[in-house]
Amino acid sequence: MRKYIVLVIFLVCSVVFASGCVTNKSTNTTQTYAQDNISFTYPGSWEVVNATSQNAIVAVANPNSVQNGTPTTLVVIQKTDIPAGSDINTIYNSNYATFFNNTNYQRISDGNITVNGQNAPENVYETNTTVNPIQYSAVWLNESGSIYVILSAAPASNFNNETMNFNLILNSFKVQST
Amino acid sequence: MAVDRVKKLQGKEVTEQSKEYLSDKKKADADILEKDALIQKYVTNPPEKPVAQTGSSGLSKGKIGLLIFVVLAFFVGTGYGVYVMSIPANNSSGSTIDVNASAFPTVNNTTANQTVNQTNTASTTTVVTTPTTTTTVTPITKKTTTTGGTTGNSTKQNNGTTG
Numbered sequence: 321m322r323k324y325i326v327l328v329i330f331l332v333c334s335v336v337f338a339s340g341c342v343t344n345k346s347t348n349t350t351q352t353y354a355q356d357n358i359s360f361t362y363p364g365s366w367e368v369v370n371a372t373s374q375n376a377i378v379a380v381a382n383p384n385s386v387q388n389g390t391p392t393t394l395v396v397i398q399k400t401d402i403p404a405g406s407d408i409n410t411i412y413n414s415n416y417a418t419f420f421n422n423t424n425y426q427r428i429s430d431g432n433i434t435v436n437g438q439n440a441p442e443n444v445y446e447t448n449t450t451v452n453p454i455q456y457s458a459v460w461l462n463e464s465g466s467i468y469v470i471l472s473a474a475p476a477s478n479f480n481n482e483t484m485n486f487n488l489i490l491n492s493f494k495v496q497s498t
Numbered sequence: 499m500a501v502d503r504v505k506k507l508q509g510k511e512v513t514e515q516s517k518e519y520l521s522d523k524k525k526a527d528a529d530i531l532e533k534d535a536l537i538q539k540y541v542t543n544p545p546e547k548p549v550a551q552t553g554s555s556g557l558s559k560g561k562i563g564l565l566i567f568v569v570l571a572f573f574v575g576t577g578y579g580v581y582v583m584s585i586p587a588n589n590s591s592g593s594t595i596d597v598n599a600s601a602f603p604t605v606n607n608t609t610a611n612q613t614v615n616q617t618n619t620a621s622t623t624t625v626v627t628t629p630t631t632t633t634t635v636t637p638i639t640k641k642t643t644t645t646g647g648t649t650g651n652s653t654k655q656n657n658g659t660t661g
Binding site: 396 | 601
């Protein structure tokens with residue numbers, strides 16, 4: 321009888337400890353990016369990818385969303401300086417006045433959100449395609465005299481499901497003062 | 499002391515100093531005895547409590563082994579978890595996936611070949627030449643008719659008009 325009790329305890333302990341070693345990265349774990357004077361937390365199943373766009377500092381993407389060699393669920397962080405005598409709203413308005421001359425995109429909404437207590441303009445738009453349009457959300461932050469744009473993208477049909485991951489990055493984004 | 503006894507046995511005299519020493523020692527012994535008596539009379543030790551006997555060794559070999567296993571499993575599991583959690587951060591660099599999304603309008607870096615159409619304006623210079631008509635009137639020599647002895651010459655010159 322005593323042997324059975326010991327065996328049961330052994331099995332229970334084995335199951336408990338084994339379960340502690342199993343990780344579900346997509347829901348529980350996160351990773352932290354801390355380079356180029358910025359830092360943020362992003363989902364554990366995502367990867368840092370090669371950002372080739374203008375003024376891009378870094379991009380992270382869900383490798384499971386790759387279509388035709390390009391991820392569709394991603395976040396790109398871009399930086400641009402504020403010229404003397406200008407401000408973030410002026411540059412923002414000027415940017416999108418030009419941006420939507422490109423008929424590949426159509427505006428969905430344009431407003432302001434609060435990020436870490438800071439008012440930040442946000443522009444939401446999507447690709448002007450009938451098949452699998454990609455929705456974008458660009459949040460503009462004024463940090464240390466520069467503009468940091470956090471551009472989040474996902475298929476329009478799945479954008480709301482990725483909001484939690486986008487907010488994880490947005491709310492943890494910090495600029496390290498030099 | 500031993501020296502004094504030897505001297506006594508030999509019939510020699512014992513010095514006064516030795517006698518004093520003996521009397522002092524007796525007094526000291528008496529004091530000690532008196533103190534012991536007082537202590538025994540007035541000082542009482544607390545009754546000794548019976549010591550609860552602990553069970554023999556308590557844990558069997560099986561239980562000790564199980565305890566060691568649980569402790570080892572805890573540290574091994576914790577260490578493995580920390581190791582696994584640190585792996586993705588190290589593998590995150592060197593990705594070959596390219597992302598070209600941008601919040602800014604695309605800037606074409608190619609220089610546009612601007613064709614400058616230079617219109618060569620033909621300058622027409624109109625030179626108005628005023629025609630000059632020069633009329634030269636050649637003098638007509640008239641025959642002179644001599645009548646009588648009179649000789650006369652008559653010459654007409656007509657200056658041409660410049661029109």
